[in-house]
Amino acid sequence: xxxxxxxxxxxxxxxxxxxxxxxxxxxxxxxxxxxxxxxxxxxxxxxxxxxxxxxxxxxxxxxxxxxxxxxxxxxxxxxxxxxxxxxxxxxxxxxxxxxxxxxxxxxxxxxxxxxxxxxxxxxxxxxxxxxxxxxxxxxxxxxxxxxxxxxxxxxxxxxxxxxxxxxxxxxxxxxxxxxxxxxxxxxxxxxxxxxxxxxxxxxxxxxxxxxxxxxxxxxxxxxxxxxxxxxxxxxxxxxxxxxxxxxxxxxxxxxxxxxxxxxxxxxxxxxxxxxxxxxxxxxxxxxxxxxxxxxxxxxxxxxx
Amino acid sequence: xxxxxxxxxxxxxxxxxxxxxxxxxxxxxxxxxxxxxxxxxxxxxxxxxxxxxxxxxxxxxxxxxxxxxxxxxxxxxxxxxxxxxxxxxxxxxxxxxxxxxxxxxxxxxxxxxxxxxxxxxxxxxxxxxxxxxxxxxxxxxxxxxxxxxxxxxxxxxxxxxxxxxxxxxxxxxxxxxxxxxxxxxxxxxxxxxxxxxxxxxxxxxxxxxxxxxxxxxxxxxxxxxxxxxxxxxxxxxxxxxxxxxxxxxx
Numbered sequence: 001x002x003x004x005x006x007x008x009x010x011x012x013x014x015x016x017x018x019x020x021x022x023x024x025x026x027x028x029x030x031x032x033x034x035x036x037x038x039x040x041x042x043x044x045x046x047x048x049x050x051x052x053x054x055x056x057x058x059x060x061x062x063x064x065x066x067x068x069x070x071x072x073x074x075x076x077x078x079x080x081x082x083x084x085x086x087x088x089x090x091x092x093x094x095x096x097x098x099x100x101x102x103x104x105x106x107x108x109x110x111x112x113x114x115x116x117x118x119x120x121x122x123x124x125x126x127x128x129x130x131x132x133x134x135x136x137x138x139x140x141x142x143x144x145x146x147x148x149x150x151x152x153x154x155x156x157x158x159x160x161x162x163x164x165x166x167x168x169x170x171x172x173x174x175x176x177x178x179x180x181x182x183x184x185x186x187x188x189x190x191x192x193x194x195x196x197x198x199x200x201x202x203x204x205x206x207x208x209x210x211x212x213x214x215x216x217x218x219x220x221x222x223x224x225x226x227x228x229x230x231x232x233x234x235x236x237x238x239x240x241x242x243x244x245x246x247x248x249x250x251x252x253x254x255x256x257x258x259x260x261x262x263x264x265x266x267x268x269x270x271x272x273x274x275x276x277x278x279x280x281x282x283x284x285x286x287x288x289x290x291x292x293x294x295x296x297x298x299x300x301x302x303x304x
Numbered sequence: 305x306x307x308x309x310x311x312x313x314x315x316x317x318x319x320x321x322x323x324x325x326x327x328x329x330x331x332x333x334x335x336x337x338x339x340x341x342x343x344x345x346x347x348x349x350x351x352x353x354x355x356x357x358x359x360x361x362x363x364x365x366x367x368x369x370x371x372x373x374x375x376x377x378x379x380x381x382x383x384x385x386x387x388x389x390x391x392x393x394x395x396x397x398x399x400x401x402x403x404x405x406x407x408x409x410x411x412x413x414x415x416x417x418x419x420x421x422x423x424x425x426x427x428x429x430x431x432x433x434x435x436x437x438x439x440x441x442x443x444x445x446x447x448x449x450x451x452x453x454x455x456x457x458x459x460x461x462x463x464x465x466x467x468x469x470x471x472x473x474x475x476x477x478x479x480x481x482x483x484x485x486x487x488x489x490x491x492x493x494x495x496x497x498x499x500x501x502x503x504x505x506x507x508x509x510x511x512x513x514x515x516x517x518x519x520x521x522x523x524x525x526x527x528x529x530x531x532x533x534x535x536x537x538x539x540x541x542x543x544x545x546x547x548x549x550x551x552x553x554x
Contacts (some may be wrong), residue, residue: 004338005518006512011481063538067546108377108388116385149347228314228535233529239523242533250538265339283308291385297454298386299447303372304393 007242008052014248016046019061023250025064028253029260030267031276034061034195034223036120039249041283050111052242054193059246061195062251063228065220072217079199079214083221085175086182086200090226092284093186098233101191108302112291114192119288121188125198126280133273140270157207168220169210178210182222191229198280321361322350325492325504332479333513340481343367343508346474349467360470361496362406364423369400369457369479369510370486373433376448392444395431399484402457402477406465412495421493421500425449425460454498456480485511 003010007275020042024268043053072078095287104110109269160174185196200219204210210218236242328344345365351357373395380389405412409424418427430448432441452458457480465475489511494502512520522530 002339002533003456003483004334004336004339006516007309009482009484011337028499059538063542066539066542067549072544108391111389138418186543198358228539231535231538232531234529235523235534236527239527241520241523241531241534243530243537246534246538247541248543250545254542254549258545258549293386294381295379295386297451299444300377300379300388301397301448301449301451302375302377304375 001246004246005048005052005099005239005242006243007056008048008245012045012048012245015243017248018252020046021060022248022256023252024249025253025256025258026260026263027256027276027279028064029257029262030264031260031272033201033276034064034197035061036061036189036194036196037118037198037280038190038283041118041287043236043245045127049240050098050114051105051238054191055238055240056242056245056249058189058227058230058234059192059241060244060249060253062224062231063246063250064257065195065224065227067254067257068207068220069217069224070160070268071219077214078221079166079218080221081164081208082166082169082171082178082210082214085178086185086191086218089184090189090222091180092187093183093188093231094190094226094230094233095186096183097187097190097230097236100187102237104191111300114288116290117188117192119284121199122280122284124289125202126277126284126296128202129273130277130281133270133277137143137270137274140268143261150159157209166210168214169208171208171210173208179207182226183205185222186226186230189226195227213261233243248263251296318499321352321494321496322399322495323502324348324350325506327490327506327508330506332508332510334485334511334516335473335513336516338481338516341479343477343479343490344474345477345492345505345506346472347492348472348503349470349494357496358469359497360443360467361388361501362412362493363465363467363475364403364405364409364495365411365465366396366423366476366491366493367473367479367493367508368489369484371396371398372474373397373483376444376451378447379508392441393433394445394448395433396453397430397448397518398428398478399457399486400488401425401428401452402461402474402479403459404461404464406463406467407475408457408462410461413498415501417498423493425458429433443493454480457483460531477547479510483510492505504540535541 003014003015008196025040026036038240039057040053041258044050104113157173160176162174163172164175165172181200185200188194188196197219201215205212229239306535325347332341334453349361374397375391377388377391379386403424413423420422424429430445449458465473467473487507491498491504527544
């Protein structure tokens with residue numbers, strides 16, 4: 001069953017796209033990550049133009065994070081004050097990212113940069129997660145508790161001026177740190193089509209030292225707004241948002257997410273984190289190989 | 305050889321065979337289920353006095369899409385990774401080009417004639433506009449043709465034109481799903497003794513239709529509203545799914 005994507009300008013198999021959304025949704029339900037880091041490369045691999053893949057993936061993440069935000073709000077899991085600061089940073093970041101995107105597009109290096117940033121980010125985070133998960137699985141086996149981190153938040157963050165109280169996060173820190181974090185993820189959302197949860201969640205825990213109870217909800221809250229703004233930015237600047245593509249992905253991912261959430265409830269979190277780390281490392285490795293191997297087609301065209 | 309030279313000299317303008325061409329579709333519309341189309345070019349060859357010559361004529365059909373300027377980038381290995389390095393500009397590259405002939409092109413016309421009528425993938429006038437060396441230009445042009453071929457946008461096939469009793473011809477050209485939209489021309493060439501005896505041109509329009517056309521237009525004309533609708537739609541879908549599953553759980 002094929003359907004024509006009006007913006008991407010090609011016809012795709014409906015089941016493949018919905019299935020892709022389903023797999024990504026399954027992962028996001030199991031691990032609480034958006035899955036944009038998988039959607040974008042897989043769409044490009046399937047033949048969707050990179051710009052359309054990035055833009056439509058952002059639209060899809062907006063819809064996919066709705067149910068998470070609602071659920072976390074219901075159990076007081078969102079720090080709205082922290083979230084708002086990060087949204088402000090994220091919106092600024094997505095505008096800056098649009099400028100960077102255009103510059104890279106003009107210089108012809110957008111694909112290489114996207115792949116390089118993916119390799120570095122996913123490789124680094126995958127290694128960190130794998131190490132942490134392996135350590136806690138080891139601790140679980142030996143029966144001793146994992147060594148707790150000594151400090152609350154990074155000393156650099158404690159030294160920033162103008163402190164605010166974030167009650168739900170249990171923090172008294174400068175808003176500049178979450179603002180910068182939001183900005184960074186905003187840039188990544190526009191350029192890579194990822195929600196940024198895989199960077200934000202570890203940064204919120206290990207750098208800001210936020211209470212883990214509100215980390216996922218607040219991160220989803222920020223992702224919801226920033227991806228919505230990113231959709232607008234792409235709709236106006238690159239005109240590459242494909243409503244049909246985003247809709248198909250969404251149908252798959254919301255279904256997958258519900259199944260994933262139920263599967264996650266039956267599995268130990270340490271093993272889940274190790275699996276996620278391996279998937280992340282796999283994507284990074286695949287992209288690294290793609291950069292180093294001689295590509296199938298060394299030419300590419302661009303309309304003038 | 306002598307005959308080949310003599311025949312066009314002897315036969316006056318009125319003595320040339322004529323073409324009565326037609327196409328199966330004047331308009332091809334791309335709707336939601338579009339997975340490509342097939343265009344049939346057919347017609348009759350009318351010989352002077354209704355007599356068939358000893359050597360029957362051959363038919364070549366060409367379907368050409370709208371031409372646009374484009375930039376071709378070439379990847380090269382820099383510091384161990386493949387990045388875009390050199391590039392070349394072309395002023396007019398057809399977004400689609402398919403040629404079909406009743407016999408191999410090189411048996412039908414000489415190189416000069418093929419170049420004049422742009423017959424064959426090697427004879428397209430792509431107007432490279434950079435001041436590159438001829439060697440580089442040839443490399444880029446070959447790279448571009450190869451790229452378009454792999455995408456199914458350029459195609460060259462021989463023996464796909466059927467001629468029945470030397471008079472009726474039919475050729476099928478397949479149009480892939482990712483063709484660019486716009487005005488197309490379908491040209492039919494009647495070739496006899498190495499010369500193009502008659503040319504017939506028909507205009508064809510390929511356009512998005514219905515919902516697809518509406519979405520593509522909306523994205524270009526009202527980008528802000530389009531983005532807003534995309535966001536609202538995805539929020540609604542996400543909310544509906546979560547509400548639906550919650551009811552299902554209870």
